[in-house]
Amino acid sequence: MANPFAGKRIIITGASSGIGAELARQLASQGARLALAARREPELQTVAAACRERGGEALVVPTDVTSEEQCRRLSEQAVAAWGGLDLLINNAGISMRKLFAELDDLSVLANIMAVNYLGSVYCTHYALPHLLQSRGRIVVISSLAGKVGAPTRSGYSASKHALHGFFDALRVELAGSGVSVTLVCPGFVDTGIRRYGEDGALRPRGMAVEVCAGKIVRAAARRRRELVMTPIGKVGRFIKPFLPGLIDRVARRKVGLP
Numbered sequence: 408m409a410n411p412f413a414g415k416r417i418i419i420t421g422a423s424s425g426i427g428a429e430l431a432r433q434l435a436s437q438g439a440r441l442a443l444a445a446r447r448e449p450e451l452q453t454v455a456a457a458c459r460e461r462g463g464e465a466l467v468v469p470t471d472v473t474s475e476e477q478c479r480r481l482s483e484q485a486v487a488a489w490g491g492l493d494l495l496i497n498n499a500g501i502s503m504r505k506l507f508a509e510l511d512d513l514s515v516l517a518n519i520m521a522v523n524y525l526g527s528v529y530c531t532h533y534a535l536p537h538l539l540q541s542r543g544r545i546v547v548i549s550s551l552a553g554k555v556g557a558p559t560r561s562g563y564s565a566s567k568h569a570l571h572g573f574f575d576a577l578r579v580e581l582a583g584s585g586v587s588v589t590l591v592c593p594g595f596v597d598t599g600i601r602r603y604g605e606d607g608a609l610r611p612r613g614m615a616v617e618v619c620a621g622k623i624v625r626a627a628a629r630r631r632r633e634l635v636m637t638p639i640g641k642v643g644r645f646i647k648p649f650l651p652g653l654i655d656r657v658a659r660r661k662v663g664l665p
């Protein structure tokens with residue numbers, strides 16, 4: 408089908424920038440109806456205007472996903488506007504960049520868990536009754552750091568591993584319901600999250616955000632259970648059980664450790 412998301416009712420968290428904003432623009436080009444969630448309202452309004460220009464409908468719902476109440480309101484407002492829900496994209500996320508031994512402020516770890524893990528769980532909880540009605544889809548933006556331990560991103564890696572545990576279990580619970588769960592593991596993507604972390608240093612160039620979002624939209628359309636990006640990510644998941652030390656060395660090199 409050319410435009411599988413035409414007229415579909417979609418929530419995207421973390422839609423104010425990066426992958427979430429690009430997902431919104433691409434889905435809008437298919438004629439989707441989008442509820443755009445994140446904390447920064449002016450940025451959401453800019454993304455909403457771009458979505459409308461592309462032929463989609465867009466509703467801005469300022470949301471902090473660490474608040475269960477705000478996640479509940481997000482689903483409520485999307486359903487009030489569009490009469491139901493076909494797709495939830497749990498994309499909001501924050502990262503870190505520090506060796507655990509050098510981390511003075513442990514609240515960094517709690518914040519990452521609250522946004523990346525609990526935020527996705529809250530949004531899913533309140534969207535699920537509507538997704539069950541529509542036999543809809545759940546997409547979760549994890550990371551290759553959800554597959555292997557990523558040095559200097561221990562808390563981030565933990566939050567993404569938690570997503571795999573939770574959403575793999577939920578997929579099993581939902582078997583036969585018609586609702587699919589797609590876990591997405593990008594490698595480095597050129598977005599604002601590159602700037603997160605205490606040293607402010609940029610990482611090496613990654614995948615273009617347009618390419619990444621395109622792959623996610625296609626995986627969602629096909630209801631794939633998992634999408635692992637980058638050649639290293641694809642090969643790595645098969646060799647990890649046999650050569651775990653090699654994977655550790657690649658992970659160190661990827662973040663510039665000797």
Ligand SMILES: NC(=O)c1ccc[n+]([C@@H]2O[C@H](COP(=O)([O-])OP(=O)(O)OC[C@H]3O[C@@H](n4cnc5c(N)ncnc54)[C@H](OP(=O)(O)O)[C@@H]3O)[C@@H](O)[C@H]2O)c1
Binds near residue numbers: 444471502592601
């Ligand atoms: N870029 C990469 O290399 C890469 C690789 C693998 C996976 N990912 C994953 O892709 C997802 C999107 O990241 P990105 O690269 O597009 O980074 P980004 O441009 O920094 O976008 C992150 C989004 O999350 C939102 N967000 C952060 N805290 C939030 C909160 N408490 N409540 C609601 N929204 C919140 C931000 O919006 P506000 O600040 O307006 O709230 C923003 O829209 C993340 O889950 C990330 O882990 C990224």
